[in-house]
Amino acid sequence: MAALPPEEAAPERQTLPSAARITKKSSAEITALQVFLDREGFSPGVIDGKTGSNVTKAIEAWQQATGETLDPNNTDDILERLRFTGGLPITTYTITAADAAGPYVASIPEDYAHKAVLPRLSFTSTTEMLGEKFHMDETYLRELNPGIDFTIPGTIIKVINPGEVKKGKVARIVADKYRKQVFAYDEAGTLISAYPATIGSSDTPSPSGTVQVDRIALNPGYTYNPKINFKQGQNDKVLTLQPGPNGPVGTVWIALSKPTYGIHGTPEPSKIGKTQSHGCVRLTNWDATELAKMVSVGTTVEFID
Numbered sequence: 001m002a003a004l005p006p007e008e009a010a011p012e013r014q015t016l017p018s019a020a021r022i023t024k025k026s027s028a029e030i031t032a033l034q035v036f037l038d039r040e041g042f043s044p045g046v047i048d049g050k051t052g053s054n055v056t057k058a059i060e061a062w063q064q065a066t067g068e069t070l071d072p073n074n075t076d077d078i079l080e081r082l083r084f085t086g087g088l089p090i091t092t093y094t095i096t097a098a099d100a101a102g103p104y105v106a107s108i109p110e111d112y113a114h115k116a117v118l119p120r121l122s123f124t125s126t127t128e129m130l131g132e133k134f135h136m137d138e139t140y141l142r143e144l145n146p147g148i149d150f151t152i153p154g155t156i157i158k159v160i161n162p163g164e165v166k167k168g169k170v171a172r173i174v175a176d177k178y179r180k181q182v183f184a185y186d187e188a189g190t191l192i193s194a195y196p197a198t199i200g201s202s203d204t205p206s207p208s209g210t211v212q213v214d215r216i217a218l219n220p221g222y223t224y225n226p227k228i229n230f231k232q233g234q235n236d237k238v239l240t241l242q243p244g245p246n247g248p249v250g251t252v253w254i255a256l257s258k259p260t261y262g263i264h265g266t267p268e269p270s271k272i273g274k275t276q277s278h279g280c281v282r283l284t285n286w287d288a289t290e291l292a293k294m295v296s297v298g299t300t301v302e303f304i305d
Contacts, residue, residue: 019059035089041166041193048137061194086163121244196273252288
């Protein structure tokens, strides 16, 4: 294996403009705020109608990028902004025969040896699939559609209207371990998007300094090797897991120049920014996909401690 270039010292963390504290707002008002941020490319993670650190981080990143101040309590202003970026935050969707058909799997086992025998690591239900399609928390999808049977084609349901996918060319990525957030910059150094992230853990920390994107794979399979990966359960043999949104790296793998490390998706989007990873940078599947389509081999990735 060719020698890797030495890692450079990571830059100091920048101070972002603080977000205003969100006062008591309804679930619908918080949803509007989350949808606005999602459409702008400053992801709040799963859209669930709730406040939290991921929403705050997204507001601060948006303010940093635009130079504006966003009042999260001014719902009229947010709705007016939404009017110019795709309309109301909630829309309707008709469940199709393909939605109902899947294919789905009954459940996803925890043990990688059991995962390895599955023909695919696909969704387990229409609600899980629809939640991901519309950037929603699965529980919130059910709350918006009480009593609905999501397996019946032709059923009309309420869903989030996330708008168009962010586009651009990312020249530099910054993974801020402290903020649990990933920032994407263009060649001019302009911040064009940001995503909540789960970055490393105390047992398996992420790298420090600067690395590069080596490879980009959409809908990747996953090879587990206990000699180079973390130890999972009692597994001591190499295992090959099939692709799918419920695979260990979700629907995207952005390999970094430091072996075994990457930026990837997740089968558990509601936990992004709230749990630990095995050293990699974990995003929601839709955020990882969006980012993957804006980066290229050689894109710089800087880790900030």
